[in-house]
Amino acid sequence: CSEQDLLDLNVNQNAVEDIDMQYLFSLATLRIGGEYENTRANMLYAATMIQHTASTAGYFSGDKYFYSAQYSGAYMERHFTDVIRLFSEVIRKTKDKPNEANVNAAATILRTFDLLRMTDMYGDIPYTQAGYGLEGEQNWFPAYEPQKEVYYKMIDDLKAARDKFSSSARPLGVQDFIYGGDIAKWKKFANSLLMRMAMRMSNVDPAKAQEVFTEANSSGAFTSNDDIAFIHYAPGPQGVNRNGLNDGYWNTYKYSRDCKISKTFMDWMNANNDPRKMIITGGIGNPENASTWITAPEEQIGMPNGYNSTNIRDVVAPGTLDRFTIVQQNFSMLNLKYLDWEDPYYLISYAEVELMKAEAALKGWINSSAESHFTAGVRAAINSWVYFDPDFSVPANEVSAYIAGRGFAAASNQDKLRLIGEEYWAATYLNDIESWSNWRRTGYPALTPTQDPNAFEGNFIPRRLRYWESEIGSNPENYQAATSRMGGDLFATRVWWDGGN
């Protein structure tokens, strides 16, 4: 038997050595909303830290600032290998192919989006080398770069990607689960992300922030809810094409009573007569048993953050816990209508853009009216709920009444910033990682930290998450360099742009 016959056995008949890079791009897009890390980083940590939700269960680590190595590190653990690896590969394989300019540019934007989220969560991160292990061994132990340098590089990369889209290159079409291949919208997406970055660095690097913001603004960010960057998921057939955050919530709804609308959030909606209240919450009790299911708006009760099932008795009004023997059932649930597998997963919304513009106008960066941006932002935020469910449509007059009630026009500049911050917080519900970052920058909404003797570092809302501990062992030199540069790897350690409140 010939030598060639033997060697031919090693040709894999069931795999290819070349593939359409758009296919990789598509899988990576879906994985941004992966169940594992979105449950841990977003649902368990960010949503409770930012007091959108509350829980008496210990594993909702953000409620009382516990440290869980796995939850804290989950986003890093999964996204470099699941998401960044694929985007980096797409970029690597298409960078010199003019006909693949669109997938290259879109992959660059999403890679930047994901790593921006990561640097905002953790601080210094590998950026330049991240996910490029296939390029050569120089990238096997990526260096953590100072957050400022990461920001500067991301800004350059986003602009380059934005300018790279080309109508003569091959379109993305159905492989694009965000815009179906609409490159005009991708450009707006890039500019909107640039605005997000500019705002984030506005406290520590105002000149650069203003320059980036105004350039993005004149290039053109989102102009309507039609532009919102969200990922379209499906109920199946495989886990990877479901909205993973909702997968996490669905489990906790179905079999545990473990997470409710926070009292902070509920009180705020009540105080402002927010028309979103019965969108955000579905009711109290057991939705599968109509006789126990309470949907009257005035009966809704938010759960205070920071308590366990015992000591919560000391802080709620008498009678609050009498309806159901299971303590948690006495508080308002999340609305199941936005927890479907095929519901949108938001990356960045039009509402955020308008609210950022409102702030930019107050800062004097742009000349348009802060009030009209504020109004447009709030309206967009309320109206965008229909993407989850048509029932969530709110009559225009109710929206207007709500906005009028906020009293933006008459407010002081400081109060305007507060109003913008609060509305940003409400608008980014479910994208709690973003809410938390914006809170760290602006201090809005004003939140009272929870008090629990078991808080890992202390009773303060964490300023960052701690790195994935695996890196301590597998990338020790770069990990040590990053933590000594940042002054530690703690919840208390502030990232570069966190110079606000």
Place this chain on the structure above:
Amino acid sequence: QNRILTGTVVGETDGLPIPGVTVLDKTNQTGTTTDVDGKYSISVNSNSVLVFSFIGYATKEFTVGNQSVLNVTLSEDVSDLSEFVVTSFGMERDKKALGYSVTQLSGDKFTESRAINLGNALTGKVAGVNVTPPATGAAGSTRVVIRGGSSLTGNDQPLYVVNGVPIESGNLGSAGLWGGNDAGDGLAAINPDDIESLSVLKGNTAAALYGARAANGVILITTKAGRARKGVGVSFNSNFTVESVVDQTNFQRIYGPGQDGRKPMTQDEAINTANNGWGSRYDGSQTIQFDGQQRPYSYLGEDFTDFYNMGKTWNNSIALFGGNENTTYRFSFSNLDNRDVVPNAGFTRNVANINVNSKQGKFTLAVTGQYSKQNAENRPRLSDSPGNANFSMVVKPGNIPLDVIKGDPNKPGALPDGTELRYQSNVFQTNPYWAVYQWGREDVTDRVLGNMSLKYDFTDWLYAQGRFGTDFQVRDEYAFEAYGTAFKPRGSYNTTMTTIRENNADLLIGFDKSFGDFDVDGFVGSNIMRRTIENQRGGGNDLVVPFFHSVTNVAAPTFGYGFSELGINSYFAAANVGYKNMIFLNLTGRQDQFSTLSPANSKLFYPSVGLSAVISDMLEMPNFVTFAKLRGNWGQVGGGAPNPYALNLTYGLVGAGHLGANLGQINNGSIPNANLAPYTSTEYEIGADIRFMDNRLGIDVAYYKRRTSDDILATGISATSGFGSTTVNIGELENRGIELLINATPIMNEFRWDISFNFANNQSEVLSLGTNAAGDPIEFINLDEARTRRERIRHIVGQPLGMISGFKHLEINGQKVYDANGFPVTTNGYETIAEGRHPISGGITNTFSYKGFRLMALIDFRQGGSIMSGTDYFAYQYGLHQNTLNGRDGSLTVSGVTPEGTPKTWTIPADPSDPTKYLIDNYWQRYAQVTENIVYDASFAKLREFSFGYTFPRAFIERTPFQSLSLSLVGRNLAILWKNTPNIDPEAAYTTSGNAQGLEFFSVPANRSFGFNLSANF
């Protein structure tokens, strides 16, 4: 004066004639063999000394004298010093002619105490062979490592060869960090009763003829053949054992569930703190539990042993055999039926085996075949908690009755609505009854091992032989997580069908001739090996119809397909030269070419040379020295050809796509390397085999040193690169050690006492792991971690293989550092803590026999390795550890230094009236987060095997149809004689993977077995 001497040779135990016994007249160098009736006749004179020898029996010598009839009874060889051993390619060779170390065990040696698993049966028997028992029941895999293994991260298991043809023996899956099952290994298909002998080829020289696959040694299995006799012989063996788990936990049962020193006051609290033994002292008062019911707040005395069953194993086998001078046959059938200690789990195996040998003129034909069907039900989940009943049972709250946890008696583990009964809040800790009764898993393996060879003798010294062997198996498997499982409410269902084919064909031409004082034999040949593994998977999450567990009920099933193929083409040659039957030279060479390597690096040649000198025949020796041999050898083998398709980056599609689009992925889980070459392992060995006083004392000692270079390393890199590992030819390691085997017969008359002692000390050392991108030496590579995720098994340069590393307690100038609360402060990074594998292993077997009685006990021991106890980690977290009793009254003080280095003493508050002043729970939880506090010396000695048997005297059974009958009591793992691991068994690994040795995380508790065995011949 020559005359004719006649006689009959019979076996001692069964009294049956033995055909084919060699009868040699030492004085005249003439000889004959016994016929089918065991009869012989030979021409002798009065000075003649006759030697009767036959494989498996002790050789006997008689001085003839004047008699004309000499009837001889041969006893089965009870020492391990049998003269002839099976070596490479099934060649039987005189042991003294070998320049290397071979240990051969006869079949009865490892069926004596009735281990179900062949690998297990090797435990403690062969110096330098280290066996790790399965983490799960009868169907589990074992880990067998010879001389420490040749590769850092590659396969370190030996090659198994049955009747000259390699079989697929690999592990089919094991539990990892995130849980899973041990899926068994290829050895499970072999019925130990069918084994005639088993040879362990330990060193490179012994194994060199098998090439790359023999880098970790070879275990040669020869199955039983027929025997020429009158009529059909029938042999029957029946065995029944019971197994029970051994509870090695010793937890505190003074404080009950709760938090901050208080017992739960509400239903919510009861649920949230059920697994949290930080409540108040058990006081017997009526206290609310998870279901709202009031029950006494007291420890119920139910241990986890109440959850497990008494395991029961029946193993029956029957063999028919016979033949004449030209053709022999044996047919056997065996049935094994095991009900595991884990409820609802079990293993059955049926094996039909046939062996036919025929010599017709110049042709010799040998055909062996085996069909087996194995069925493993509900292999238990191990490691991480989801679905792992063992986890839930170890940490079960002491005050909730098992009956309550069991719930619906008709659907154990379920609530009335049919979903999982949760008695605590963590969805990922599954109700143990739910896990074992409601989840389902079964795998059925049909397997055929076939082997035929045809030999043609051109002359009396030249022959050609062709052989073909196949190993074909199909494994059908399904597994479901039940509908209503807390962490996966709609369940899952998956099926997999795996087909493994391995074919080997070889052709060789051999010769055997004497030239004066020189005896020369040898052969040249070639081998072609091809293996394909194919699997098809279907299934998915989310069942549509509640509680209907079928792949047809998956909401949106997905399909998966895997295929891999590899081949090795080989040429080999061997030559043996003997001078005056005193000095022997063995030479071998083999070239392998691998399909899985880059063409430029695909060929490798492995030579070996061995020399043996029987000095007792060369020099004058004192009388008490019966035999003395020195041996030395040098050999090279290579190994570690990577998996198929590992050289190049490939892409593939994922499932059915999404919204009309295709989803593509990178197939490689590790960064590929197109230039991989096989590694080379070079070994030399010297040894001596000395026997005294007519073999009543025998000592065999060996020293070896083996260096592996260019080892293929799957080395961990930072996952931020996109990949967690890559594969490179950089590793260098060394194993060196001594092996000692002593056989002695202190008493040898009607009462006989035999001792067999073996000992091995293998010192491994990582010499190099290459350099990193910056050109600096890589100091360590990361292997597995347990679910605690606060430790890693690492290979560290300059250290033995497989070090446990993790957090240590931070010290400043030797003073332990505590934080503001007085909690231990860990080191910033992982530090090396202890060795995860045992360098020292051995066993001692004592056998006493008197008339028909026989008593055997094997004690085996392991020393020098450590283990990280996941059980203790959780025992501290959950306040179950005995140590957590310290300070619950607020009396614990710790002294050390602050992070700034200032000496200080802290008192850890434990005031149940104020949660902010109850920190003793946090203290002990932090204590266990210091990895070194839960790493223990895993050395042990165990009473591994025991049997006490009686063989009925022939007179007693003369009037029965039996020709022989024996009955014995057998036991395994009856006692742990010595250990240092609190709460766990020192062998409690959850996987047999080499990358996780030294990690314990909630596998099935160790069990002991006891039973009886009946064997009869008709």
